[in-house]
Amino acid sequence: MTFLEYAPAPESTAILDIKPSYGLFIGGEFVDARGDAFATISPSTEEHITTVGEANADDVDRAVKAARLAYDKTWSKLSGSERGKYLFRIARIIQERSRELAVAETMDNGKPIRETRDVDMPLVAAWFFYYAGWADKLEYAGLGPKPQSLGVAAQIVPWNFPLLMLAWKIAPALAAGNTVVLKPAETTPLTALLFAEICQQAGLPEGVVNIITGAGSTGAALVAHPGINKVAFTGSTPVGRSIAASLAGTDVRATLELGGKGANIVFDDAAIDQAIEGIVSGIFFNQGHVCCAGSRLLVQENIHDDVLHRLQRRLQTLRLGDPLDKNTDLGAVNSKAQLERISALVDAGEAEGATRWSSDCVLPDKGFWFQPTVFTNVHTSHRVAQEEIFGPVLSVMTFRTPEEAIAKANNTPYGLSAGIWTEKASRMLAMANALRAGVIWANTFNKFDPASPFGGYQESGYGREGGRHGLAAYLEASDQKAGGR
16 A cells, blocks of 8 residues: 555445435425426436426426515514524534535535535535624615615525535525525535425524525526516526526626636745645636636746646645545546536647646546546637636646736636735735736635625626625615515
8 A cells, every 4th residue: 555545434424314305395394396306316426316306487486485475474574683593593503414414415416525524514604604693784784774685586506516505695695684595406406405404403484495406497487487586696607698688677686606717826936835735726626616716727937847747746646536535635527417528628628739637546437537637738719728617627828927927817708716826915916906806816725705705707797795795785775675576
């Protein structure tokens, strides 16, 4: 056994009590879906996990009406301090059930248990704790002395961070006094359904949170429902465009957090070993399934060879395999369709002349897997430098001056994230002012805090989640009409 070979350390699944099938969570209880049922599988083994009901238009209508009733009769009537108590209770239950939720997320999503256990679940609880504190302080949200809730929020979350994105959306919505109809991604519905159980456990009033499962047609029916006052969507840019088009000319508020092609910029005065770890975390965390991933690496020309050598050596140490094993660094790609997209874009990168390097890790026989991959000799016109791959693929380019780095970093239709690695604070601030990105990290990457707003520009969407800005997205200024249509 070499120093890179660890004895297996699998996380037990005995803590889970997964039902053979799940319906929809509407009006405080699980009900049968009127659409067809579909299976959710583990992407690491392709084994069946459970069967989930698909909500049709009638189910969507039931959920929206339940949310409206709860808004009119219960939730909007409660004081902020009372709403905060429910959010505190939910946060504590999440902490108590964090190991169970982490295992479920890993099985359903494919990401390593270390990430779900040590990153995702603590952040989920932190989001509910944070907005629980805001619930009785809405007058300090910057919208006047008596801001008003919007009404019923339609929320659609992606498959890369199923429970964390749920927390990002539900926590501020409830704190502001809105009720919710949430649709999780069709490939990762499990933790959202477990969250429905947590709502029951916390004694949340019936209809305040409703969870409907299904595919794109379910989400489209939800967005188009006339009883919706707010849409919050995290997902792909094409779907975001269609949502924006469907809401044009209506009074429905929207927050869209879409794709990204983040630039990670390394200057020659950076702490290189620290930067290498930031680069790895920036693109290989969650198998690259991160909208704000640092998928483009811009390295100052005079240190390119050194950085590339260290990076490749570091990538050879990454352990790919069973996501339930605590030693695993890279888990499985979430679905066969996503794996095919990653493979197609990587093939396109090679065809356009970029040089591909992949680590020597062995891919398991079952499941959906892709090895850590780095492209060099990349031009800004290449597809791997322009399109969101959403996988463990890094495109490396060089620059000589800060001006060139800015020009290359901004040469993208997206504008979600960026990273700057330098010891000079003046350069860091000057770069941050010039970069067209909603989130900029300095000497780190992919770090999140509930008090910090998150969002992008251009094709990365509009609106902010997190912090006071994320709360304000669910409120109407005191001099504006609110509370529904």
